[in-house]
Amino acid sequence: MKTSSIIKTSLVALVASSALLAGQLYAVDNTDSTVKTEQVAAKGDKHHGHKGGMHKMLRKLDLTDAQKVQVKAIYEKYQANRPERPTKxxxxxxxxxxxxxxxxxxFDDVKATEMVEAKQQMHLQKTLTxxxxxxxxxxxxxxxQQQKFQDKFNSGKGHKSRY
Incomplete structure (x- = not known):
């Protein structure tokens, strides 16, 4: 009797930890891939990181020099206000x-929920920004340019959705 109770408890803990770890692995993978894609983008790969997406789209819109300066100022403003990555x-x-x-x-459901919600809140803020x-x-x-932007956005040529 006691052995089956221990096995059941262990099995529940294993399943719960697997579910929690799977979520964290995806969360860790997203942050790690962001760093990796930024490194790849710095090396010139235009399909990943911050050098893809919006940068690629803007290059196709033939921005004026004044627009380029304004876009750069917007990027720098948001870069300056970006929260720092967690320390080691x-x-x-x-x-x-x-x-x-x-x-x-x-298993502490409340603590686990708090941890997951904190991670989701950080992702939400980053996406909104x-x-x-x-x-x-x-x-x-x-x-x-706005019409061309919308056309390219809707066509989604070569772009894989993250969602």
């Missing part, structure tokens, strides 16, 4: 918290 110590502390949550005999920046840049375009 903060990432290690988060990893330790996850390990403690996973390995504890009683990026969309605001894109909106500001779009507003700089002439009506003809």
């Amino acid at each position: 110590e903060q990432r290690a502390a988060h990893k330790a918290d996850m390990l403690a949550l996973i390995t504890t005999a009683g 990026h969309m605001k920046m894109q909106n500001e840049i779009y507003q700089l375009l002439t009506p003809e």
Whole structure:
């Protein structure tokens, strides 16, 4: 009787930890891939990182020199306001918290939910900020450029959706 209870508890903990780790692996993979794609973009790959997407689209819109200066100013404004990445110590502390949550005999749903919600909130803020920046840049375009932008955006040539 006692052995089956221990096995059931262990199995539940294993399933819960697998689910939590899977979510964290995807979250970690997203942040790691952001760093990797920025490094690849710095080496000249135009299909990944910040040198793809909006930059590629803007190059096809034949911006005036004045528009290029304005776009650069918008990029720099948002770059300056970007929150700093967690330090190595903060990432290690988060990893330790996850390990403690996973390995504890009683799974703490509240703590796990808080951790997931914090990660989702950070992603939400990052996405909203990026969309605001894109909106500001779009507003700089002439009506003809805006139409061309919309046409290219809708065609999505060679672009794989993240969602």
